[in-house]
Amino acid sequence: MSGTVQNPYDPRSILRRAKSGWLHALMVPLALLWLSPMIWIVVTSLKTKKEVFDPDAGFLPAVLNFANYPSTLSVAPFGTYLINSVLVTGSILTAQMVTITLAAYAFARLEFPGKKLLFTLFLLQIMFPIYAIFLTNFITVRELGLVNSLPAMIVPFVASGYGTFMLRQSFKQVPSELSDAARLDGCGHLGILWHVYLPLVQPTLIAFGIISVVTHWNDYMWPLLVTNSDHVRTLPIGLGLLAKSDSGADWTRLMAGTTIVVSPLLLAFLIFQRRFVDSFMHSGVK
Structure with a gap:
């Protein structure tokens, strides 16, 4: 079986190579x-x-x-800060995946009294900057001990x-x-959620997971507000300690600390990047 040999001088082939070259030159x-x-x-x-x-030193x-x-x-x-950051970020991500999945399913597919009002309150939460509710959150955490x-x-x-x-x-x-169809097969709400909805919304879950991990891994203000001892502090606070000095910040150690802080996120992305890309490319309702 003979294959068709593409003419390298074909105008369409030249145009495709030119577009690809310009794209690489831009990216x-x-x-x-x-x-x-x-x-x-x-x-x-x-x-x-x-x-x-x-000033005479090179780059x-x-x-x-x-x-x-x-x-x-x-x-x-x-080392302690790293363990705390992993525990805090991982716990928040796990809890959020459970709560947003159940809440989103209820708002999307169930009917109950006050549904629109409750969803409006959820949307209002998005509109408030996180710093605006620090005081109320701190009072709540303090009352809970x-x-x-x-x-x-x-x-x-x-x-x-x-x-x-x-x-x-x-x-x-x-x-x-x-x-x-799943309900006719005998699935309840949890079964439908697990077998039908979650497999089809993996890209959204992954996108939100990335946002959540990056946000809470890098969070500085809230951990600084509610902690005052080294055994419960996180990595960003450790960087803040390096920046505090009577003679100014020690930039070499501060940059070394920054590399330590961002390395776990970069390593996780390098390991799972194929999973991220494949999930987005093969998503969709079929």
Whole structure:
């Protein structure tokens, strides 16, 4: 069986290559621009203090100074901070996935008194900036006796109006015929939710999961407000401690600490990037 050989001088082939070339020429500088802050952080973390402020020093360090990393870890218990960040972020994500899934299903497919009013209240939560409710959240956490504990950083975020709204919109796009067929097969609400809806809205769940993890992994103000001891603090607060100094911030150790903080997120993305991309590419109701 002979195949058709494409003529490299065909005008359509030349046009496709030209478009591809222009696309790469545009995307490569944008990618470098996006990566430039991270490159600067890593390079600075490998310099000496003198090189950072020396105008005659080049962009790259003369000698790679890896001593900044153990020095950074000795300033604060970053191991404890890392464990706390993982526990807090993971707990919030797990709780939010459960609450937004159940709430979104109820708002999308169930009928009950006060449904529109309750959903409006969920939408109002999105409109308020998080800093506007810090005081009320702090009073609630204090009354529950949770100040200076890991639950204090978790409890205010177990529900998400934004996540509920996103998932509700995705649920409403699923044809009702699928849930009707599952109901005829004997599935209840939880069975329909698990076997019909959740497999079809994976991209939305992944998108919200990324937003939630990045937001709470990098959260600084709320953990700082409700904690006052090292054994319950998180990684961003550790960076704040590095920035506090009578002689100013120690930039080499601060950049080393920043690299430590962002590395778990970058590593997780590199490991699961194929899963993220495949989920978005193969999504859709069939």
